[in-house]
Amino acid sequence: MSLPTLHTHHRALGNTGLMVSPLGLGTVKLGRDQGVKYPTGFTIPGDDEARLLLAQARDLGINLIDTAPAYGRSEERLGPLLRGQRDAWVIVSKVGEEFEAGQSRFDFSAAHTRRSVERSLQRLHTDRLELVLVHSDGNDLDILEHSEVYQTLAALKQEGKILAFGLSGKTAAGGLKALEQGDCAMVTYNLKEQDERPVIDYAATHGKAILVKKALASGHVCLAPGVDPVRASFELLFSHPGVSSAIVGTINPLHLAHNVATVARILGPH
Template sequence: MKTLHGLERPFGDTGLMVSPLGLGTVKLGRDQGVKYPSGFTIPDDREARQLLDLARELGINLIDTAPAYGRSEERLGPLLRGQRDAWVIVSKVGEEFEGGQSHFDFSPAHTRLSLERSLKRLETDIIDLVLVHSDGNDVAILRDSGVYETLAELKREGKVRAFGLSGKTVEGGLLALERGDCAMVTYNLNEQGERPVLDYAAEHSKGILIKKALASGHACLGAGVDPVRASFELLFGHPGVASAIIGTINPLHLSHNVATAAAVIRGSH
């Protein structure tokens, strides 16, 4: 069985080592207002536990959650009991999801409240990576809201190991890396506009997480080309990429993604 064991990579200069794929958990907590082509049922605790066990077995140590992912954080707390040290946990601040609607608050007070709530829900005293969940106004948020200053304080207090931005623009990504530790960017076969952020990260030892890694351009690929493999060849061909977040709840998809990523990374060494 192909796994990611032994393929961990440094996450910028944070001192964290992360698996090349991370498990996204929006589908553990929320089935409204999510942009997936097919419907799905939120897994029950038994299925969720099996998925997390499989991820660990496959060599995944990175787990991505957020307050905006419905009940994801509060479910992960009990599910990860006794195995906190096995995981690098990513959560977010800034976006709330209530009654089927997203709303945003980047104020210092809300940032602190949100982070304290995440610590409680996740049953931990430190969150490894905290990202600002941008609404798209990346630069204005980083410059004017006070959210980054608050995250820097929380880092000094030992509640956060590293912080950054999950943004939508090149300018935001670059500013996030200049003033923080990491960024989460969209990069896939269809969308490569944020590549300058990856380039900057590679040059300055900053951490990069990829979102929407498999928003694969199936249509643009020739017959016989595996879109997952082509996606990972693109991603892991860039020295700035630390890890790509895969948001599947299907054990077969997870195993296939891991085997493909492992083959691509081992092949490129």
């Protein structure tokens, strides 16, 4: 029997015109192993291992890849790794957060936003990014109301350098504000944290896109004996019509295959 895949389960990313797999591959672990909140340590995979992981993701029907300047060397590694297959991927990157010498620093100015996107294009060896999200420091409303980041992203969209933009935020108020003028919100939504659910509700009724981060609570979920936490987590997510895709940052091929099989079963025959 062949393994279940997500090829027949691609869905609209809000009203962007893009079609994405219900699971996306998060790539923080390809570039950064400092200051990340995972329950167990990990080693950043070498190029061969990373290439195999990306090939496996494609074979399993994943076409969405999530990266960021704050993910260490993730973007610059992905550029060469994705050579020759750029059109097979929907790439999400970020602006606003830089990670240097083990520390995060934030800059939401117009000049930095534009420089950051140009640098991401160079690192990823591409002429466009499908989606760019503001990497919030937690002050979501302040960023959206008092910095130039959103209008700069809107200008970059007009120029065709990015196809859509939004916010990877930390509050429901920020997510709602982000969707009023933007295309997408990335929210935390899992069995333990559901404060940002109103953002998903809004997206469902307004044709906006939702990407879920920490869908598996970064590996911290524990449930009653005999209950599969991965299945329970994805059942919660995909029972909501507003969820476009969940970003899962695994570098373990078995975990990746298990996640895909679980989601394919939940979404059923297509």
